[in-house]
Amino acid sequence: MSAGVAPAPVDAPDAARRIEETARRLVEAGDCAPRPARDPVNEPMINNWTEALGDANPAYPGQAPPAMVQVWTMGGLHGRRAADDPLGAMSAVLDEAGFTSVVATDCAQTYARVLRPGERLAIRSRLTGVAGPKRTALGEGWFVTTVSTWTVDDEPVAEMMFRILKFRPPPPPEPPREVPRPQVNRDTAYFWEGTAVGELRIQRCGGCGALRHPPGPMCPRCGATRPGYVVASGRGEVYSFVVHHHPPLPGRRAPFVVALVELEEGVRVLGELRGVEPGAVRVGLPVEVGLDRIDDELVLPAWRPR
Amino acid sequence: MIGLSGAASVVGIGATEFSKDSGRSELRLAAEAVRAALADAGLGPSDVDGLVTFSMDANAEIAVARELGVPRLRFFGQIGYGGGAACATVGHAAMAVATGLADVVVCYRAFNERSGHRFGRMAAGATAAPTSGGIDNGWQYPVGLATPAATVAMFAQRYLHEFGATSEDFGRVAVAMRRHAATNPRAWFHGRPITLAEHQASRWIVEPLHLLDCCQESDGAVAVVVTGTERARDLPHPPAVIAAAAQGSGADQFTMTSYYRDDLTGLPELGVVAAQLWAQAGIGPGDVQVGMLYDHFTPFVLVQLEELGFCGRGEARHLIADGGIELGGVLPVNPHGGQLGEAYIHGMNGLAEGVRQIRGSSVNQVADVRNVVVTAGTGVPTSGLVLTAG
Known part of the structure; x- marks a missing residue:
């Protein structure tokens, strides 16, 4: 979650219209181009993961834990979002409208089969919906849902529904007002x-x-x-x-x-x-x-x- | 005529340079000014047996006496109410001399008011003291009326409303003071006169006061030496005879916030002073050649002219129009440039200039000076003097 300083307020109906138009265009565009993983599924990474999580399942590292699927296509420390990444495009428009803070709200993964060292994955994503503006405990915001598909040679091997809330950070609380306090006595x-x-x-x-x-x-x-x-x-x-x-x-x-x-x-x-x-x-x-x-x-x- | 008039005289004046950062302790400034004043009087520390200062001064009489090597003090005291004390230091000294309680009394004021504690800022702790003053401040500071400029601005706004005066009328005071300071090498604003347009263009501090309605803040010290007029005649300079000395506080008096009187256009505490000055000295406003008027903020210069009787109520703007208070005008005010132009030494530098005008030694000397009226801090319980050529 990041909270920045909200930019100058944008005319609200105008902003909502732009958000909805962008969402419609991105949903219609469907999947972005597949982005290949940097490295193939590999044993060193599997060992690091299972050690860190304390998972002693003897099946590893001969096969990869299914929940590792997202690991294989991570961009790395200096990774950049692809220009056609729908979540990136949608976030930019929401940022501009002042919904600069983000929190992940839902993540559901489905695995089609086991992955083994040596397999090389690719990922593609599509925007499936943008809902808002909603009032939440964090502030006013929009729920943005994407679905990503991992493939090995065009074969879908896993899918993820991912939902975030992009919200307008509340203004910083007014600091307590410190004024000189009157001297009070019996007379006053x-x-x-x-x-x-x-x-x-x-x-x-x-x-x-x-x-x-x-x-x-x-x-x-x-x-x-x-x-x-x-x-x-x-x-x-x-x-x-x-x-x-x-x-x-x-x-x-x-x-x-x-x-x-x-x-x-x-x-x-x-x-x-x-x-x-x-x-x-x-x-x-x-x-x-x-x-x-x-x-x-x-x-x-x-x-x-x- | 009471016994005080003419009994004592100012025989020495001394000062440090006026700056924005003296680089020295306030006690050192005080000691330097007192020593300079004694030298000017042709006297030494062993002649001194009295010291008087402001209750706001950070340098106790005993500390100054130690630095000077004054062997004994018979009379000492501190006068309250900020700049309102200025002339009263000399008044108390004159009383001591006139009654034989002391022979030579030095009055001093020393501070690093610019590089140290600045009065233009909100006074921290103004409401902290469990005193009548602390209680008084509680009606003012918490609600946001918390600087000297703001307290004067409240008065000035009503004055403008009552008399149809304008900010330009205040500005003419600033222009006059800066014109005088421009030809006074001791003045901070030496060589830097201003125009009325510059006054009007200067930023707001507290409306209706512009920056140039507010005097500067200064580091420095001034001291003056008072002794009996008989002894004064044997000293190097012609005495500035204290023809009148008075203090004044009015009905329902507060410090800077006497807002609860029926009328909010005058300074009745100065009216109390003025009546005594004219009575003691046996003269009236028409007998005065130079006015040394306390000018921490321009509006009160207008009101002082009215309270002292140089013009009627609400008419000071006509008196100051067309250079009326400038050199060559009907009543030259503050030929040294005042606190707006020379330095803010809590009124004591104006008192010293009053002495120079009597001696005929000012860089901006007015011709044929016989009587000078000197005032002290305004908006507070205050004081005044009439100095006369002896």
Whole structure:
């Protein structure tokens, strides 16, 4: 299985049409030209194979294990696919459409007779079907089925149905966002506990009722030290804003907008303004709260247009 | 008139070269600048009995004193809030001198801000400290407002909206500073002026700020020597008399993010400073010949002109049009090229240029300078000075 970086997305219906057209043409073309094995069936290779697998059957190496059939026509370390190989042609079109990853899903071999040292094989393949696009646990992809036939002097001696899934690798997971974490204390905990449960809370003096943000332990208006809070409506307007370009900041992709929002309740709160092109932001833009969940413990105030 | 005005003077200025890679430790830069400032003042390490720096400076007063061989210190301290500390170092030194707590106080700022820790990047660990500052940063950094440029851009966007100003108005500040730096051999951008078109074409950093709205990052150090004005008259250079020194913080003050006040177009903390400066010095904006205005980002230069009373609210763009803050303009600002043009030394290089303008020794000298106003970091609790020819 190989997973590369997916190329730029191709127009999906267009890509499907090209895949299906290629599949139809290749199926109609039938078998490719036979490709001869590099070496004849031989005892050294049989010995290596049976030793590696721990197969002590005394019939070997006088005859070849049937499951070795694919070995005889392998291309070697620097082998190249033949130009008319149908799986190669089909894979190229799928790669181009972004289905760059591959996993083998089915392989069924049928053996017509025993092979003996000295016999020289050839292989030919044909595409029998391409099915898709299918949603799979690995990602969206196409199942590609080929049938290969091994021959000795035109006599079919074995056959293999081989199916692969060519799939679009999922985008790499977003790295966890590392942002500076606020210092929280007794005076400010209610705010961050609020964002964590989806509430934008404004400090409200337990003495005179004055609203205040950022909060503090003592009301500057009446001196009371009994702060409570109200949950904000979440609606407000952009009082001022910036578009950050430089330098790069952890957890954010520039350019992004940070807005100072004046809430209906009259206090101002800073937060990232998301869901709007930076060039479209204006002082006075109506916004509503849209919290920004960093992780299980930290949810930041943020805004979106309303 | 309170007792501070005129009691103390700046009598020495010193600096290292301004570069992108000093190749030396920050402590060595600090020691070199302090030694140079003392030499300029005609004084030596044994005369020093006070040291003041920024809380952001990496070089403790005792470390600098060790390198200089200062035998004893009677007064030392560190001022907070980043560049807002610049003029306050001199203000605290003046208070110490005026009250007899110290005789000679050196104020210094030294860093490898370009080759070492760069302020333009996101400050790592800004939300890590269990302090009121760490809590404050938690409303800002996690949501992606995480650089000085971004915090100023938020303010600047509202300023543009309220007053109908444009990015070109910010750009004219950058053009003026680079024009001044072009004729200052000490400036990093010596010989490299820019046009407004180049400003407009420079890449976005944080909209509405272009690259050329943001000052450079620098390695270097500056130190200034403060002593009593009486003693100052016996020293080599004409004293730059500290006619006024003030700090300021406004209502609902934050560091760089005072976004929760009714109005987001002014710098009330600088308003607090300005009122004190004019009252202490007994002068007004019309009596000032040169402005040394903190220019880490262009928009706040406009707002400073308004807060200091050089023009009305929202009118700074008219003042800076047609070269109003350039040499020969109605109020020349930062003849050395500012932090946009000379170097970013957290405002201390502007303070040193203010002294040169009083002495009449600047490479870009303004004629007949009597009073210079100097400001410090903007958007933060800040400070200011009026220096007067004595």
